[in-house]
Amino acid sequence: MSKPALQLMRNILMNDKIDNLYASQQSGQPFSFNHSVAEVFPDMIKRSVPGYDKILRNITRLSSHFVKPDTNCYDLGCSLGAASLAMSEGIQHQDVTIVAVDNSDAMLAKCKPHIDAFKHKCNIELIHDNIQNISITNASMVVLNFTLQFLPTNDRTSLLGEIYQGMNDDGVLLISEKICFEDETINQLINKLHHQFKSDNGYSQLEISQKRDALEDVLIPQTLEQHIYNLKDAGFKHIDCWFQQYNFVSIIAIK
C-alpha cells in the first residue's frame, strides 16, 4: 500500500479528519489557528512536521526523568493538548499540575474533549491566554512544542527569561522549532527535502505552496545557533539539540 493510502487508513482508524484546507485555490489569507485548522489539526501536524510523534514520545521520557513531586509543568501553545498528555504519561509523582496554555479559541474548545478522550494521571489545567501573560512558577518542566516560532522574534528572549526565572534548579525546557539555515544553498536544499516529505505524505504541490505562502510572516524561523544563543542569554546552563530532521529541531535546556 502507498504511504498516502496508509496515512488515510490511519486517520480513519484514529478518527482524525483529513487536512485538505489548502487543496483548492485560496484567496491568500495568512494562516491562523481558526476553527477549520483546529478540526484537522492532528492530521495536519503529523503529515507536516517530521518527527512530531517521536518528539511527543521523548516528552514522555523527559517528564519521567525531570518532573519532581509538588511542582508545575507548562505546555505553552498546547493546541489540542498532545504534549500535556505526553508529559502526564511519564510523570511518576502525585500533586503535579500541568498548565496548558493557548490563545486560540478554536484550539482550546477542542482541547478539553481531546484531553478527556485519553487516559491521563495528572491534573491538566487549561488556560486561554497569550503565553506571554503567563506567570511561570515552581516549574520542573516547560514545553514549547512548535510555539515559539509564532511569536515576534523580538519577544522571544524575554519569554525565555521569564521561563528561566520560574523554573526550579535542574528543571528542563524543551523547545521544538522549524528552523532556517545561514547557508542559502543548504536552506533551499533542506526546504526541498521537507516539501518532498509533505508530498510523500499525500499533499499536492498546490497544497504545499499555498500553505507555505499562508505561513509567510506568521511562522518566523530562526537558526539553531540563534536559539542556542537566546537560551544561553536567558541563563540556561546545559543546552543542546537532541533531535533534528530536515528543518525541524528539538532542543533541551536545563537550568
Ligand code: GEK
Ligand atoms: C503540540 N504544542 O501539539 N500564546 C498562546 N498560544 C499561542 C501563541 C501565543 N502567543 N502563539 C501561537 N499559539 C502543540 C503544537 S501549534 C504548532 C503547537 C503548529 C498557539 C497556537 O494557537 C497553536 O495552537 C500553537 O501555539 C502552535 O505539541 O501548528 O505548527
